[in-house]
Amino acid sequence: MRSFVTSVFVLAAVLAPAASFAQATAQPPAGQQPPAGQQPPAGQPPAAAQPAAPAAPKVPFDTPAGMLLVQIKKDKTADFESVMVKLKEALMKSDKPERKAQAASWKVFKSPEPAGANVLYVFVIDPSVKDADYTVSNILAEAYPPAELNTIYKQYADSYAQGQNIINLALIQHFGK
Numbered sequence: 001m002r003s004f005v006t007s008v009f010v011l012a013a014v015l016a017p018a019a020s021f022a023q024a025t026a027q028p029p030a031g032q033q034p035p036a037g038q039q040p041p042a043g044q045p046p047a048a049a050q051p052a053a054p055a056a057p058k059v060p061f062d063t064p065a066g067m068l069l070v071q072i073k074k075d076k077t078a079d080f081e082s083v084m085v086k087l088k089e090a091l092m093k094s095d096k097p098e099r100k101a102q103a104a105s106w107k108v109f110k111s112p113e114p115a116g117a118n119v120l121y122v123f124v125i126d127p128s129v130k131d132a133d134y135t136v137s138n139i140l141a142e143a144y145p146p147a148e149l150n151t152i153y154k155q156y157a158d159s160y161a162q163g164q165n166i167i168n169l170a171l172i173q174h175f176g177k
Contacts, residue, residue, distance in 0.1 A: 058133045058135055058138075059133060059134040059135045059136075059166060060131065060132070060133060060134065061125060061128035061129075061132075061134065061166075061168055062168050063128065063168040063169055063170045064126075064127050064128060064169070064170065064171060065124075065125060065126035065127055065128055065168075065169040065170075065171065066125045066126075066128050066166065066167055066168050066169050067122055067123060067124055067125070067166075067167040067169065068122070068123035068125075068134070068164050068165065068166055068167070069120065069121075069122055069164060069165040069167065070120070070121045070122075070123065070160070070164045071115050071116075071118040071119070071120055071121075071160070071161040071162050072118060072119045072120075072121055072159050072160065072161055073118060073119075073158075073159055073160070073161045074114075074117060074118060074119055076158060076159035077110075077119050077159070079155045079156075079158065079159045080121070080155075080156070080159035081110075082155065083136075083140075083152055083155055083156045083159070084108055086140060086143075086144070086152055087136055087139060087140060088103065089143065090139050090140050090142060090143035090144070091103035091106070091139060093143060094139075094142060094143065096142075098129050098131075098132045099132075099139065099142075101129045101132070102125075102129050102132055102134065102139075105125055105126055105127050105128070105129070106123060106124075106125050106134075107123070107124045107125075107126075108121060108122075108123055108124075109121065109122045109123075109124060117161075118161040118162075126169075136156065137153060137156070140152055140153070140156075
């Protein structure tokens, strides 16, 4: 296991982040009103006048398998893991066949070794689902109503210590079969 974690750290250090996590804010998405009794943040126009929010970056895998390396703040691991429960629920209750396939091949590991002052989580996707979007925020948005989604997004974004690294993997040898 240590050699795996060491390899992961070496890969993370060598590879520049292929995508950065677009941190979600607690503000409602463009075009939606804030929850009842709340006003838009100061200096922000009413929802109707706001431009459309850009789409979250798509996290695809271009190879048959892949990994995402995610560093989470040490004091926010419980929050992150509760979002992972919500992610699993979103994948499982989806009517989309690609989401069911993603759920079947997506594993989340937590490293017992620290990643500096943070905790390293490794998403292992094997096999990857061709042309599927693995963006956590997009998957959650398909499953949860806006009021609940904003809370989940805030919890998710606040747990991140830094961006994520996407690693596409191509199998060159399998010793088990």
